[in-house]
Amino acid sequence: MQTIVTTSHKPDPRSMEIAMWAAEQLKSEFVERRRMSLNDLKIINNAENIIVVANSELKLYSSHGIYFFHPSMSVPRIKAIKQGKSDHMIEAMSVHPGDRVLDCTLGLGSDAIVASFVSGPEGQVTGIEATSEIALIVKHGLGNYNSESHSLKSAMERIQVKCALYEHYLTEIPERSYDIVYFDPMFRQPRMRSSSMEPLRGIVKHDPLSPEAVKEAVRVARKRVVMKENSFSKEFARLGFSKVIGGRYSPVAFGVIEKEAEI
Ligand SMILES: C[S@@+](CC[C@H](N)C(=O)[O-])C[C@H]1O[C@@H](n2cnc3c(N)ncnc32)[C@H](O)[C@@H]1O
Structure with a gap:
């Protein structure tokens, strides 16, 4: 293409x-x-x-439409976090200031921005994206977005974007390279047509997460591996995510594989 x-x-x-x-x-x-x-x-x-x-x-x-970079839902999510409200993804990842987070499925970057805001200036978020057009537009957007919010702008600027397949990237890095490894693959059963992803439908990578990739993620993570999916997805059980976190009425949930109890 x-x-x-x-x-x-x-x-x-x-x-x-x-x-x-x-x-x-x-x-x-x-x-x-x-x-x-x-x-x-x-x-x-x-x-x-x-x-x-x-x-x-x-x-x-x-x-399928027009796509340009926008921090989208990360803005209200960060606002809510600033007000002391909880965020299911952050709760599932258990992100703390200073954490190194590997987002294996960067996509439009919203989840990475929220993780970067919470991990703060001492932390580090790396985002991996398979589709070169998305990686390029998001990388440019993260580095050049105009915002009056210094904390949002610096959270965006701190994210390192790599255009790669997570399957390759994970196997090339040492064990315990990151505190948290995160996956948000395209859902097996699309929940609904997400307006922001829609223009990219023809170019995103849709493949399911494999048990081998999860095994590599567990090797690379120091604290936990987290996957987002539909609340009732069978992917959690198939891939060994025994703990599932999500709001009672939320259509999405987060599977967690914990490596070690936090001190
Ligand atoms: C559902 S989107 C992620 C959305 C993202 N969490 C956000 O906040 O915008 C999934 C993304 O992962 C990418 N992806 C899928 N498989 C991949 C792989 N094997 N390696 C790297 N990226 C992959 C897709 O191209 C897509 O852009």
Whole structure:
């Protein structure tokens, strides 16, 4: 599936620079806009997706819709945490300031932002994403998002994004490299059409989590491995997540494999 990169009709120099960088990162073609419509560019270049850089922002136009980086639900979740409310993911992960968190399925980055906010400046969140277009847009967004909230902005900036398969990344790092390893794979039975993921439906990786990957995650984690899934998913039992945490009425839950009791 081919993705090309272009700009708006009258790009400023910074957008041009970003477009060149994006094409290089994706090892894809940069195509001059030349007053053409996106549809014409797609047809001429036999492309399925186009990334358009405008006002220094990257937007992916796919046949399923338009995606651009936004911290989305991480904003109200962080606000709630600041007010002392609990967050099921943070509770399941048991994130503390200074923790190193490996998010194996970065996606749009919302969960990673919340984990980064809680692990704080002494902590470290690494996000792994298989799809290069998503990794690129989220990496650029995390580093360049304008927010008046210093804590949100620095939580985003601290996240390290790696475009890789978690199956590979996990096997290459030493045991106990991270405190917490987290998975949020595409649900086996999609709960509903998530509006934010919808434009990416054609390019995200949908494969189920394997017992081998969970075993590697247990090796790499110092404290726990956590997986998000539908509340009634059979994935928890299949993959050995014996403890499941979630709100009574919440459609999603978090499976936990604990490595050692915390002191
Ligand atoms: C449901 S989304 C994660 C959403 C994310 N937790 C958030 O807050 O936005 C799952 C993501 O994991 C990625 N993914 C699936 N399998 C992967 C793998 N083997 N290695 C790396 N990323 C993978 C998908 O491409 C997708 O972007």
